[in-house]
Structure formats: structure tokens, C-alpha cells
Amino acid sequence: MNKSICIATLAVLTTLASTAALAAGNHAGGHDDAIGKPGIASKATRTVNVDMTDGMRFNPSSIDVKQGETVRFVVTNSGKLRHELVLGTEKELREHYEVMKKNPEMEHADPNMVTLAAGKTGEVVWQFTKPGKVDFACLQPGHYDAGMKGAVNVARPTDRSTRN
Template identity: 40%
Template sequence: MKHLFIAAAFALFSTSGWADAEHTSFAFGEPAPAAKATRTVEVVLKDIAFEPSSLQVKAGETVRFVLINQGQLPHEFNLGDKAMHAEHQKQMVAMQGKLFTGGMDHSQMGHGEHGHDSGNTVLLQPGQRGELTWTFRSAAPIEFACNVPGHYQAGMVGPLTIE
């Protein structure tokens, strides 16, 4: 039953909604239009893993990530450093808590650097496909991760090396 409530809440977020939002730039890069991509990488989201488990890109490269959730749970693909993931996890837990108190306040999702409208995150329901296109600016220690509560801690995270 708890999973049903969580899935219903995630269904409220459109995976294409971030495309209309004002995006944030990060030290490691920023969102880009798919037409600017020089390479496409398919990433499969499973329960509780990514395929591939690590990624490599070049500084200055624009990569179109095609994301496929083959799992039975909602998952996200989020680009960021460890601190960004920790902050986003707090926001995801807070959002989950709203499910059991009679509603959700979307303003609490952290619109800005770590929310779902920053261009560095795509949230997918089971069976859903999505895309994220990113221009990588400079070498930085970042990860791609799922910050749905408990998923990062269970190992749904991988290194992204910017050369």
C-alpha cells in the first residue's frame, strides 16, 4: 500500500516538465537541447541498479541520455556531486512524508539547484522512458544516482568521469 501511495505521488511529476522550467548551471555543466548532442548513451534503470554502472564523458561534450526504467519501482536519473545527492534525498523524503499527511506541497520540492526542475534530474515510472541532455563543462567528481528514498543507500549510484 505504501508503494502505491509513493507511485501515485511520483505520477504527478511529468518527466518532460523540466524542459519548460528555468534551468540551473552547475560547475560540471548544464542542460542542453537534444539537437546539440554529439553522442547518445542508453541507461537502463533497474531495481536497484543502473546499466551501465559507470559512465565516462569528455569535458565540452554534449551527451543525450536515453533513460529506460525497466524496474518495478519509480526511479530517477540525477546528475550531481555527493552533497547535491544528499540534499536532494532530504527533499525526496520530505515529499514522501507529505503523502501521509493529506497532500503535497510542490513548493517544498526544492525548485532551484536540487529539485526536479533543474534539468539534471528525470523521474521515471516503471516502464517509462525519458531523456536528459547535458553539456559537461569541466572535470569534477560527480555521480549519477537515484534519490528515491533508500535507493541511493541500496547502491543505485554510479560514478560519472569527466575527462
């Protein structure tokens, strides 16, 4: 009977993991979509420090980058609660958040995110391949609703060779 329970539990966990991956935008083709793709640490052109607080805020909550830039986000949880920084479209983040509310103990590790216990520091290295806005948020239950979100504004690179 214990073997049956283990198999059933594994099936449920596999389904939850698949649902979460799809909600987070982790499709078979990876993350090379509207938000960019995982970056290579050695190619990071700069480091941006981001602090997560129990006031349900990111500091900074708005970050400007250039299209094509690879950024190393060094993320620190200065609070006493568990927090995370997840990059995605607003739609992906909302969908993933709904999954997290139903499964608050779910753990996952994707290249577009870092989940940190109180007082810990981690990093995300990301290349922003398309201009526009890439959202980020903490998807721990209650945190997104409390306003723990921000945006990366991706600007087109200026091409001086086309100016007269």
C-alpha cells in the same frame, strides 16, 4: 475555511519546492556549475543508454565523457518501481535525498534529472563543462541508501597541437 486550507497548502508546497530546488543545486543562476549545464539536444555528440532496475542499480553505473561534450542520456526504467536519474555533486545529491525522504510524494522537474514510472523511458541532455566527476543517483526514498548511484567521469580533451 476551504480557501484557508488551500492557501496554507500552497504555502507549504512552495516552501518545499524552493528547498528541493536549492538542495538539487538549482540556484538562480541555473546549473552552470561544477556539474555542467543543460545541453541542447541538437548539439548532442552521442547518446548513452542507461537502464534503471529494481535491483537498485544503474547500467552502466560509470560513464566516460570529454569536457565540453553534450550527451543525450536515454534512460529506461525496466523495473516495477518508480526510479529517477539525477545528476549532481555528491553533496547536492545527499542533500536532495534527505528532502525526498521527508517528502516522498514530491514531484519536480529539472533539466538535470528524469523521473520515470515502471516501464517508461525519458531523457536528459547535458553538457559537461568542467573536468572531474559528476555523480548521478536515484533519490527515491530508500534507493540511494541501497546503492543506486553512479558517476560520469569527465576527462579533459586532449590537445594534439601542443604535442611535439
